[in-house]
Amino acid sequence: MQVDYIIVGLGLAGLAFTKELEKNNKSYLVFENHSQNSSMVAGGVYNPVVLKRFTPVWNATEQLAIALPFYEDLEILFKKKYHFKFDIYRIFKSVEEQNNWFMASDNPVLSNYMSTKLINEKHEGILADFGYGKLINTGRIDTKTLLEDYQDYLLDRDLIKYESFQYSELKITENGVEYKGLKASKIVFCEGFGLKNNPFFNELPMQEAKGELITIHAPNLNVDFLIKSALFVFPLGNNLYKVGATFNWKDKTQLPTEEGKNELTTKLESFITVPYKIVEHIAGIRPTVKDRRPLVGKHPKHPNLAVLNGLGTRGVMIAPTVAKALYDHLENGIALDKEISIARFL
Ligand SMILES: Cc1cc2nc3c(=O)[nH]c(=O)nc-3n(C[C@H](O)[C@H](O)[C@H](O)COP(=O)(O)OP(=O)(O)OC[C@H]3O[C@@H](n4cnc5c(N)ncnc54)[C@H](O)[C@@H]3O)c2cc1C
Incomplete structure (x- = not known):
């Protein structure tokens, strides 16, 4: 052959x-x-802004211009939806972060994505005393x-x-x-x-960057956007939310661990106050380069x-x-x- x-x-x-x-x-x-x-x-999330520093992700605009039609073609081929658009709400921790956000949103590379308005909406079960910065034109692929x-x-x-x-x-x-x-x-x-x-x-x-994720069932968390704070939380439908992810630079196994779960739940509870149940816990290794x-x-x-x-x-x-x-x-x-x-x- x-x-x-x-x-x-x-x-x-x-x-x-x-x-x-x-x-x-x-x-x-x-x-x-x-x-x-x-x-x-x-998680399958795509987002062209580094949410720690509010800087552009390397070549993101160019990459998205190729990636989004690529996944659309696959949706047509298989007659199924893989691409789910949602906004990203970045919880501000301080006034200083709010200022940094508004300064960054002036950058022409980022202005397509970063809303210049401070979002002060109240959402049950989310701690966000300083409000949110909103990203648009973002979403996820169900990989x-x-x-x-x-x-x-x-x-x-x-x-x-x-x-x-x-x-x-x-x-x-x-x-x-x-x-x-x-x-x-x-x-x-x-x-x-x-x-x-x-x-x-x-x-x-190549460096191992193990990541763990949980899926939670949280009927009182009624959001249709991704929440970003110490972790991301995004909706999957039916009151399910994906929560992640950890970073572990030493563990080369793909097994979910108790330590990983504890880290996820501790961080989650620092900004989400509604009751939830964990329905899935998974892990994998990101192939990262120095x-x-x-x-x-x-x-x-x-x-x-x-x-x-x-x-x-x-x-x-x-x-x-x-x-x-x-x-x-x-x-x-x-x-x-x-x-x-x-x-x-x-
Ligand atoms: C917890 C976690 C969360 C993540 N979240 C996101 C996110 O939100 N957004 C995002 O863009 N990226 C995310 N990533 C990163 C993303 O998953 C990776 O960048 C990407 O999946 C890597 O793809 P890959 O094909 O290179 O590797 P892999 O997906 O690892 O695929 C490699 C394949 O090769 C196969 N293989 C290896 N050796 C052999 C062999 N000898 N013979 C036959 N087959 C072999 C493996 O079985 C595997 O199927 C995340 C990763 C993790 C772990």
Whole structure:
């Protein structure tokens, strides 16, 4: 059997790259072993403003211009809704924060998103003595449902194998690669934190950033926006809310922990006062890089081996842009932006 591409890993990176291949009529086969689950557990929120400092997120406007139509196309393909728009209400902790917000909202890059009005609405069960700053043109992608549907779509067309890719079985040939009898012109590794096991690329500086999330049932919390304070809380419908996320730079497991749950509930109760019940508790590892930029590019010695990774905390916005950049690089020789190219570490 011969394909144009072998893809290892079907999280947001693998999904975005295979869509790029489909757009360009390239054949491919995906290997997926369910060893990582970052894209499955992700909150899926997209937001172009850093809510700690009120500064623009790196290249967010450009990324969103590619990402939103990308997810819309998938909604059309599967006749299902994955994109849920909502405003973000950032709880102010002080007058100083209010001032910082209004100064930042003058920035032309941010003015599309940051409302210049102080929001003083009262909402049952939310402590917000200094009011809120409101972000518009934000929302979330239901990445879990999208990925599940995409896996089924690939399975129906025999384009995915649920097995571990064994690196030791990969042969690098003159014109491409060969893996257990399957020939391909190129292979793209999209393993998320699984990159650590990849002997071709494991020297790239990936850091684990484990995150835990809970889903709560809170019938008295009647909000249709995302609340951001020590954590985010956003509505899922039916009185359910997703709450997250923690950051743990040491734990490499994907297991939810008691410590994580305690951190989430303590922080949640610092700004939400209504009763709630925890109905789900999940965890995953964000594939982050020390300079907070993606890892994209060809292997320095084997140009038919490439990597698409390092989506960090913002995979929803970044994945479609970097998948396109990698495709254009591999097929059309277009140089990668230095900020995303793995050449910066090699
Ligand atoms: C708790 C949490 C909350 C988050 N919230 C958000 C958010 O609100 N917004 C946002 O934009 N981002 C968020 N993220 C980050 C986002 O999830 C990531 O940026 C993105 O999902 C990474 O996608 P990926 O495809 O690179 O990796 P992954 O999703 O980890 O996918 C890699 C895939 O490769 C497979 N794989 C690995 N090794 C092998 C192998 N040898 N053989 C076969 N398959 C293999 C794995 O099983 C996995 O399916 C969050 C992450 C976490 C953990």
